[in-house]
Amino acid sequence: MIWIIESKSKLSREFAADLKRLRANAAVAAHVSRSVLNSTLAEVQTPLAPALAPGEPVLVLAHSGYDFDNRHGQEAPWIGGRWLDEFVQDVTAKFTPAGLSGRTLWFLVCHTGHDTTALANLLAAAGVDNVTIYMPTDFMYISKAGIPHVLVSAADLDSVNRDVARCDSDYWSIQGSQATGSYWAGCSISGQVVTKLSATVVEEAVRAQFDPDEDEV
Secondary structure (H helix, E strand, O other), X not given: OEEEEOOOOOOOHHHHHHHHHHHHOOOOHHHXXXXXXXXXXXXXXXXXXXXXXXXXXEEEEEOEEEEEEOOOOEEEEEEOOEEHHHHHXXXXXXXXXXXXXXXXXXXXXXXXXXXXXXXXXXXXXXXXXXXXXXXXXXXXXXXXXXXXXXXXXXXXXXXXXXXXXXXXXXXXXXXXXXXXXXXXXXXXXXXXXXXXXXXXXXXXXXXXXHOOOOOOO
């Protein structure tokens, strides 16, 4: 399934386009046929019903980034408007630790892959086990082929978004777009132990999931 976190109850045009492209990608279509949109904290923390099928991967589509966390007096990552410790409370309320265990979690977010291990440690402390997590480390967009790509650019976020829109998310036309799986991070939780995955392993996993025919290598 794909879990979409928005600030409004109606799916934004941007995320609606992302979902449409993902569903048109035969490699991942089966995993995004079911979508759940949550826009309030109460919705985010409401347990999922019906529950996930055994082994079903979870894709999370949300805005994310870094901001100043007044609680600790330093810059920190956030996903869906929530600091990582808060987000872990949300995701375990939604799926339960047992419900998350034994799955692959794909985060279709921007930048926060730098803190994938921090997220995994928080999930492990909450009782989640036998999970693999993948997350981009820079600006992420979904291409016309339904493949998540990272775009590396020195431009500001608004300019990057405009470039992607101007090119209609065409991977081959967007300057700075990286090959499938590049600029992603990943880690696993096994026996409550968190292990960081190598860049090669992560890249191969992303390609196998979203671009097995290597249409956008």
